[in-house]
Amino acid sequence: MGIFHCPMGAPFYDDEGCIDCGMCSARTEQEMVEASKKIRAYLRSQAASDNPIKKIAVCGKGGVGKSTMVVLIANVLRGKGYGLLVLDTDESNPGLSRLFGFDKEPKPLITLLSRFSSGERNTDSEWLQRGKITIPDIPAEYILNRDSLKFVMVGKIQDPFQGCACSMADMTRVLMEKLVVSDNEIVLVDVEAGIESFGRGLERNMDTVLVIVEPSFESMVLAEKIGYMAGGMGISRVRAILNKVPSEKVRQRMTEELNKRNIKSIGTVYFDPQLNEAGFEGTVLGDSRATGDIQTIITLLLGEAKKPS
Ligand code: SF4
DSSP states (O other), X not given: OOSOOOTTOOSSTTSTTOOOOOGGGOOSHHHHHHHHHHHHHHHHHHOOSSOOOOEEEEEESTTSOHHHHHHHXXXXXXXXXXXXXXXXXXXXXXXXXXXXXXXXXXXXXXXXXXXXHHTOOOSSOHHHHSSSEEGGGSOGGGOEEEXXXXXXXXXXXXSTTOOOSHHHHHHHHHHHHHEEOXXXXXXXXXXXXXXXXXXTTGGGGOSEEXXXXXXXXXXXXXXXXXXXXXXXXXXXXXXXXXXXXXXXXXXXXXXXXXXXXXXXXXXXXXXXXXXXXXXXXXXXXXXXXXXXXXXXXXXXXXXXXXXXX
């Protein structure tokens, strides 16, 4: 892609959606910082804290158990009657489809862009150009289906010199912006570890960010940074899920630390050897203590949000 993308989605300066932030014309670092402040202030003023839960990003430091949490959260939401679209946007981490019990991966969405860049006529990307996209609009080859679960993968870095992941982030952001989700559907997005995705604005169209936090200093610091970044995008519902917690004492310490960093904890998944084993083997997660912990967390999370009207 390599062209500037307005964070507000305005096609041109002063066109629909433009808030005159100055980002597209910024030439100095100071101008960039000022533009970024304007965007942040605008999005914060627009944010609602009790909007319905439709699009959830699951984030965190590498190794905190993010993908495992995505599987558990998806299973609990499905158990509550929601149709789930899981979007795998982590360009590095393989195997999420396998954790869901699929024996193959869907065709990556990024192949649509590869065709654009090679100049080959693309016949199956028309759906992506529409102003609004629904889940049934996604062609069958890009989506795995099982009962109420649908699985889509943006793409993976596979080869040396393949290029950076910016185009994958752009595609996710656009898809999330256009995707219309019905009242009984939720989109769960597995985001790559760290905060680079926030720098690219990938989470821009999400209403909820769940930060998976393990008992480590780095994980807490990153959670604080994610809270700051998400706030700058106008996402007011940022909640930490404490994971791999060995004791009540550690839970209390973690909660205190997160409070100091203005991150609200929504619940705890205690250390569960069954999860470790399934993670090591890359196998489907069965019922475990962690499933019960996630049940409690999701009930609280759904209770916080406005029901779709
Ligand atoms: S001024 Fe800001 S909002 Fe307007 S087009 Fe440029 S980047 Fe987008």
